[in-house]
Amino acid sequence: MEPLYKPQGVEERWQRTWEEEGLYEADPDSSRESFAIAHPPPNVTGDLHLGHALQLSLADTIVRTRRMQGFNVLFQPGYDHAGISTQNAVEKHLASEGKTRHDLGREAFEARVWEWLHEYGGKIMIQFRRIGASLDYRRERFTMDDDYVRAVMHFFVHLWRRGWIYRANRIVNWCTFHRTSLSDLEVAHEDVDDALTYVRYPFADGDGHVTIATARPATILADVAVAVHPEDERYREAVGREVVVPFVGRRVPVIADERVERGFGSGSLKVTPGHDPLDYEIGRDHGLPELTVIGLDGRMNEWAGELAGLSQAEAEERVLAWLKEHDQLEKRESHRHTVALCDRCKTRIEPLISLQWWCAMDELKRPALEALRSGRVRFHPESQHRFAIDSLENAPDWNISRQIWWGHQLPLWECPDGHVTVTEPEPEPESCGVCGSRELTRSTDVLDTWFSSALWPFATLGWPDDTPDLRAFYPGDMNTTARDIIRLWENRMIFAGLEVMGDVPFKDVVIHSLVHAPSGGRMSKSLGTGMNPIAQIDAHGADATRYGLMKMASSQDVSFSEGAIEEGRKLANKLWNVSRLILQASEGAVPDERPATLEEHWILARLSSTQRAYEQHLEAFDFSHLVVDLYRLTFDDFCDWYAEAVKQRLYDGDADARATALAALERLLKLLHPAMPHVTEEIWSYLPARDSRLIVAPWPEVGDETRAAVLDAVKEAAAIFRRSGVLPRLEVEEQRIFDAVVKPERAKANGSADAELTRLRSEVERGERMLANERFVANAKPEVVEVEREKLARYRRELDALERV
Ligand SMILES: [Zn+2]
Ligand SMILES: [Zn+2]
Numbered sequence: 001m002e003p004l005y006k007p008q009g010v011e012e013r014w015q016r017t018w019e020e021e022g023l024y025e026a027d028p029d030s031s032r033e034s035f036a037i038a039h040p041p042p043n044v045t046g047d048l049h050l051g052h053a054l055q056l057s058l059a060d061t062i063v064r065t066r067r068m069q070g071f072n073v074l075f076q077p078g079y080d081h082a083g084i085s086t087q088n089a090v091e092k093h094l095a096s097e098g099k100t101r102h103d104l105g106r107e108a109f110e111a112r113v114w115e116w117l118h119e120y121g122g123k124i125m126i127q128f129r130r131i132g133a134s135l136d137y138r139r140e141r142f143t144m145d146d147d148y149v150r151a152v153m154h155f156f157v158h159l160w161r162r163g164w165i166y167r168a169n170r171i172v173n174w175c176t177f178h179r180t181s182l183s184d185l186e187v188a189h190e191d192v193d194d195a196l197t198y199v200r201y202p203f204a205d206g207d208g209h210v211t212i213a214t215a216r217p218a219t220i221l222a223d224v225a226v227a228v229h230p231e232d233e234r235y236r237e238a239v240g241r242e243v244v245v246p247f248v249g250r251r252v253p254v255i256a257d258e259r260v261e262r263g264f265g266s267g268s269l270k271v272t273p274g275h276d277p278l279d280y281e282i283g284r285d286h287g288l289p290e291l292t293v294i295g296l297d298g299r300m301n302e303w304a305g306e307l308a309g310l311s312q313a314e315a316e317e318r319v320l321a322w323l324k325e326h327d328q329l330e331k332r333e334s335h336r337h338t339v340a341l342c343d344r345c346k347t348r349i350e351p352l353i354s355l356q357w358w359c360a361m362d363e364l365k366r367p368a369l370e371a372l373r374s375g376r377v378r379f380h381p382e383s384q385h386r387f388a389i390d391s392l393e394n395a396p397d398w399n400i401s402r403q404i405w406w407g408h409q410l411p412l413w414e415c416p417d418g419h420v421t422v423t424e425p426e427p428e429p430e431s432c433g434v435c436g437s438r439e440l441t442r443s444t445d446v447l448d449t450w451f452s453s454a455l456w457p458f459a460t461l462g463w464p465d466d467t468p469d470l471r472a473f474y475p476g477d478m479n480t481t482a483r484d485i486i487r488l489w490e491n492r493m494i495f496a497g498l499e500v501m502g503d504v505p506f507k508d509v510v511i512h513s514l515v516h517a518p519s520g521g522r523m524s525k526s527l528g529t530g531m532n533p534i535a536q537i538d539a540h541g542a543d544a545t546r547y548g549l550m551k552m553a554s555s556q557d558v559s560f561s562e563g564a565i566e567e568g569r570k571l572a573n574k575l576w577n578v579s580r581l582i583l584q585a586s587e588g589a590v591p592d593e594r595p596a597t598l599e600e601h602w603i604l605a606r607l608s609s610t611q612r613a614y615e616q617h618l619e620a621f622d623f624s625h626l627v628v629d630l631y632r633l634t635f636d637d638f639c640d641w642y643a644e645a646v647k648q649r650l651y652d653g654d655a656d657a658r659a660t661a662l663a664a665l666e667r668l669l670k671l672l673h674p675a676m677p678h679v680t681e682e683i684w685s686y687l688p689a690r691d692s693r694l695i696v697a698p699w700p701e702v703g704d705e706t707r708a709a710v711l712d713a714v715k716e717a718a719a720i721f722r723r724s725g726v727l728p729r730l731e732v733e734e735q736r737i738f739d740a741v742v743k744p745e746r747a748k749a750n751g752s753a754d755a756e757l758t759r760l761r762s763e764v765e766r767g768e769r770m771l772a773n774e775r776f777v778a779n780a781k782p783e784v785v786e787v788e789r790e791k792l793a794r795y796r797r798e799l800d801a802l803e804r805v
Pocket of ligand 2: 415416417418419433434435436437
């Protein structure tokens with residue numbers, strides 16, 4: 001073994017070896033119990049970001065543990081076609097050639113996307129390998145594969161036959177650049193400075209007026225009412241009368257509605273259902289007409305009369321001029337407010353009423369709600385479980401159509417009479433299902449990207465066909481993701497799985513934390529605060545990165561800490577050094593547990609109790625405590641105390657000590673492998689008498705009674721010792737724990753447990769005082785402060801360990 005451990009080179013070698021030897025492979029014909037995770041498919045054009053790296057670290061730690069525990073593991077990889085974001089990337093590329101997608105036409109554009117994907121897409125799976133994710137890469141799936149497309153079409157036709165897909169005019173978020181509707185979650189928000197214009201609407205039947213305030217004067221042309229709050233005294237007399245809309249001269253009613261904010265502007269609201277989501281709701285409730293004066297291109301449309309064809313800014317100028325001329329412009333003031341932007345192109349969202357396809361949710365969501373309420377699917381932490389239920393209860397009908405070009409085209413044809421024919425597109429229908437007309441035109445809309453994502457857990461296994469994979473690996477076990485896609489994805493996988501497979505796709509959903517920039521703000525490439533996980537892997541290794549990310553993982557959002565990754569690297573180095581010591585001092589021995597001394601019983605008991613804690617943390621998806629426990633076991637118990645205590649007997653050639661040391665090391669490597677797979681597999685390869693790779697080595701058995709008995713004896717002795725401060729019964733044992741565990745490190749300590757506890761307590765106090773001294777922390781060299789911090793942490797651990805032995 002090299003004196004120093006360098007992850008570079010070693011990690012890549014093991015990643016290749018595991019994959020080449022087929023150790024990541026799932027076997028549908030195995031008789032072993034299966035454990036399956038369909039990993040969230042990243043965007044095909046994506047790059048590994050910290051969220052992916054965290055997700056993979058968590059999921060892979062579980063997957064590797066289950067594999068060692070003997071499960072037939074499927075860790076399913078693949079890509080999402082990511083409709084609008086891929087289209088956007090290709091359009092940017094085209095723009096650099098001075099072209100738009102309209103210059104190419106739909107077919108040529110799609111061909112261009114494929115070409116572009118072959119060149120730039122799919123690289124992220126190489127990055128998945130670099131973090132050591134043990135996905136079955138042979139099974140890579142893409143949501144635009146022929147088989148996957150067939151599954152999507154089948155699902156659409158299924159929902160259609162159920163009668164749940166319908167077409168309706170509703171207000172949607174419209175991007176005038178992409179010319180498509182967007183879900184609320186594809187919309188970004190930004191504060192901008194605008195003007196608020198106060199406009200007088202004269203009463204139609206005599207004197208006086210109502211003043212409204214608007215940030216968008218050009219939409220006045222589509223006003224259908226003025227609304228005031230029912231309890232607003234100022235407007236008591238106005239309700240029920242009519243006012244005249246400026247510029248167009250239309251008479252509209254003044255209505256009362258509780259959704260009007262009395263404190264905003266003048267307290268009365270112009271109601272424009274065609275161009276504002278709130279007005280749309282008010283309009284539907286009051287049975288008001290829906291006029292639109294802005295078209296899909298964001299310009300004034302033919303209903304804008306003489307303003308047709310103008311941009312909104314030009315139209316606004318014309319409206320303002322008219323208002324001034326007619327003395328109906330009361331005032332303008334500056335106005336800071338939040339506007340919605342297309343997340344991809346940053347164009348201002350135009351709320352527009354548009355004819356879209358919808359999926360009715362009432363019946364589809366009912367079994368999913370039942371599964372969530374009864375805990376058949378459980379989100380972790382609990383707060384996210386409640387959020388998942390709430391958001392499904394309140395889920396409105398799903399807008400499934402998009403007007404972009406890259407995606408799954410709806411399997412829906414219309415005849416000249418407007419009859420709709422829906423069928424799987426292979427082969428395409430020849431005639432209208434209603435009137436038999438042979439003039440059929442396929443809808444040009446594509447499906448919302450999440451429509452296909454909802455099928456991920458079973459479409460990747462061959463659904464709608466009945467396949468061995470589907471029988472072996474559905475339902476799966478868990479899914480891990482960030483909370484922002486609970487509504488978009490998790491809930492939809494649950495209702496889709498229940499609807500077509502008759503069972504939930506997984507039992508547990510782990511919602512991991514979001515990792516923020518060290519300064520606390522949102523991570524973002526454009527702000528220069530994005531943390532590139534590949535750079536961390538290059539610098540510290542994949543094992544260290546996995547360890548650090550898991551240490552940061554909690555249900556709370558956390559700030560990125562490179563220190564946690566460095567700690568992972570130190571752990572790998574420490575493990576390497578102790579392994580080297582044991583292996584060199586135990587030449588010729590084979591691993592065999594033959595504990596003779598108390599420190600040997602003790603370390604085996606510690607390995608068992610840490611393993612039990614590990615298994616419990618894994619059940620609770622508490623990865624942060626899981627790695628902290630591993631750190632203490634390795635750094636403190638194994639390296640500092642046990643190895644120090646047993647070292648001399650190894651050098652002296654004690655055969656039992658050597659065999660036991662190798663056996664203890666073997667168990668330590670097994671416990672560490674799922675979190676830190678590479679360094680452990682590398683050390684494992686130096687152990688004598690190997691008959692398998694560590695990745696598939698059997699997980700240790702715990703619960704052995706002898707070991708538990710030793711642990712109890714140790715605990716009992718420690719408890720007596722703590723209560724009395726003297727050594728009554730078991731004193732020999734007690735003294736020996738102390739000698740074995742503490743003394744070698746503390747040769748100059750005076751040999752009394754009490755004195756050692758006192759000494760450690762005073763060291764902790766001293767360290768705490770020093771670090772609380774702001775002058776010291778501000779003025780000392782950072783390395784010096786860091787050394788003090790480490791010393792303090794170490795004294796605390798030793799004190800804690802001695803108190804809990
Ligand atoms: Zn856009
Ligand atoms: Zn027809």
